[in-house]
Amino acid sequence: MEYRKLGNSGLTVSEISLGNWITHGSQVDDPTAQACVQAALEAGITTFDTADVYSDTKAETVLGQALKGVPRENIELCTKVCHPTGPGHNNRGLSRKHIMEACSASLQRLQTDYIDVYYAHRYDTHTPLEETFLAFADLVRQGMVHYIGVSEWTSAQIEQGSALAKELRVPFIASQPQYSMLWRVIEQEVVPASVQAGLGQITWSPLAQGILSGKYLPYEAVPPGSRAAAQAGKPFFNKLAGRWLHDDVLTAVQQLLPLAKELGLTLPQLAVAWVLHHPYVSSVIIGASGPEQVLENVKASGVKLDQDILTRMDEILGKWIERNPVLTG
Template sequence: MEHRKLGSSGLVLSEIAFGNWITHGAQVDETTAHECVRAALDAGITTFDTADVYSETRAESVLGKALAGERREGLVLATKVCHPVGPGPNDRGLSRKHIIEGCEASLRRLGTDYVDLYYAHRFDASVPLEETMLAFADLVRGGKALYIGVSEWTADQITRAAGLARELRVPLVASQPQYSMLWRVAESQVIPACDREGLGQVVFSPLAQGILTGKYLPGAEAPSGSRVTDPLGKGFVDMLVGRWMNDESALRAVQELKPVAQEAGLTMSRLAIAWVLQNPSVTSAIIGASRPEQVRENAAASGVRLEKEVMARIDEVLAAHIERDPAKTG
């Protein structure tokens, strides 16, 4: 497992991060979740990503239990705040009240005194950005969060937040966008803004919810046990990548990547994850897994270097299906 510095900060992340969105506390039992975390640790993964909203807060609790007993200083633990986690009007958003209370609740569930990286899960236009950033600053000064990040914010929102972060001396160092061979929305505006402001990219869905593994064949039923055969998983897949799942020409194009992967000596999943890691602005790619063998397979993408010819061939094969519109951020 190779590691990279996060943006302009001194924080070092593993190139592959383990995330437990959808899986822990929902799709897999706790024993399997712990086995996946153990497989991640055995593969050299040091970065773990979760959020309070995942599986209605259960994902944080499962991850906390799975990491109990590990050397805390050897881990980079990230979670997020913004989405609703309760019925009340203050159980959501980026108000000072919810950020402070949300962080305390996450720490209890994770069984730790601090998180290394605390994300604003989405932008909250109903709250003054100054209030949001001051709350994060107070968490940093109180030692509850060491670094701050944002997820699926626009370039303008990131630039404004970075200006406030400098004034408040808050280490705003991470952006977490969706990013894959098919979804390149962050490339034209978000990533350049982050490069200017010193934020590194910790990207999610590098496999486009499994589409880039090649397991979904045009005109065929989804494989048994795949994410789209699970009611919860299917909803998220439809939301993020439904346009390709329902487009046989896109699925055929993905199948054309198989010989590209074979010639590079890679599986489809390793090719897709390695592709996002070729971008020098990307610090880490988040993988999810419902089985330990998936963790081991995907972690092996760390350190892979793709030739320019391979990158060009990927662009050629997928050209008609790549989404680049920055207006679709978030």
């Protein structure tokens, strides 16, 4: 495993992180989740990503239990706040009330005294940004949070947040967007704004919701037990993976297999390595339904891709690559 600094901060993260968005507490039972975390630790992963909303808060609980006994100074624990965690009006958003209460609840579920990176999971148009960053500043000063990040914010929102963070002396260091060979909407605006603000990218969905795993074949039914089968009909999945679950796209993806083989990689490893090729990326979040997936994906760490390979990949995927910055968020 190789390691990188997160943005312009002094915090070191593993260039591959383990996340538990739709696995821990839902599709994966607790013993398997713990096995995934153990495999990650043994492979050198030190950065773990979750959110209070994942699996209706259970994902944090499962991760906290899995990491119990691991020296806290040896890992970087990241979670998020914004999405609804209950039915009440104040059980969501980035108000001071919700941020302070949500952070305390996350600390309890994660069985830890502090969060390394605490993300605003989305931008809250109903709360003044000043209120949000003042709450974050207090969490940092109280030692409950060490650094602040944002997820799926636009370039303009990042710029506004950066200005406030500097004014309040809040260590604002990370952006967490979706990023893959097929989804590149951050490149034109979010990345330059983040670089200017000193933020590193900790990206999610390097396999484009599983499309780049290679297991979805053109002109064949979706495999039973796959993410597409489990998430079919859900709005988020329909919005993202649904746009690529077409025979023409899947045919193009299959054409990446010879390139991966040429490099001695699997297609998922190639997809993760492509994201890590970009210097503005500090870490790539992977998910896993079993420890064997963790062990496969970590082999992308340290892989170098030359320009010829990158060009050939772009030529294969061609018009299926989404670059429109308006789709950020």
